[in-house]
C-alpha cells in the first residue's frame with residue numbers, strides 16, 4: 421500500500437511544495453508508530469517529521485469547530501424517499517447526525533473518501549437515499565471547502581490558500597538540466 425510519508429519526504433527533500441498539503445492530509449491518518457517509524461531522509465529531524473506531527477492537530481482543531489458549529493451537521497428528520505410515510509426511516513436524526521459527526525473526528529476518518537468511509541449506522545439507521553443525500557452535501561460543499569483549507573493547515577508555511585502553494589512551487593522549480 422502507498423505510504424503517504426514517502427510523498428512528504430519527497431516534497432521536503434526535493435522542494436516540491438505542491439504535493440505537501442495532500443501528503444500531510446494523508447499522513448495525518450497514519451498511526452503514531454507508522455509516523456515515527458518511517459525513515460525520513462536526513463533522519464527526519466526538524467522539518468518533515470514536525471510537519472507530519474503538527475498537521476493533524478491543525479486539522480482536528482478545524483474539524484472540531486465545524487462539527488460543533490453544527491452548520492455542516494444539521495439534524496434532518498425527514499427522508500427524501502419516504503413521501504407517503506409508508507416506511508420508517510429516521511433520516512439524519514439527532515443520534516445519526518451525532519454518529520456521523522463523531523466519525524469525522526476520528527483520526528483515521530478519510531473525509532474525502534465520502535460514502536465509502538461513512539460509519540455503520542445500525543438499527544434506526546438512515547436509508548440509502550438519506551445517506552446518498554448526505555454524501556452529496558459532503559462531496560459538493562464540505563470536501564471542496566476542506567480541500568481549499570489544506571494549505572492553511574500546513575505548519576510553518578504561512579500559506580493562506582492554494583495560490584501560495586502554487587507560487588512556492590513556481591519558485592522551487594529549477595529545470596533539471598540547469599548546470600549548477
Ligand SMILES: [Zn+2]
Nearest residue numbers: 499509547550
Ligand atoms: Zn431515508
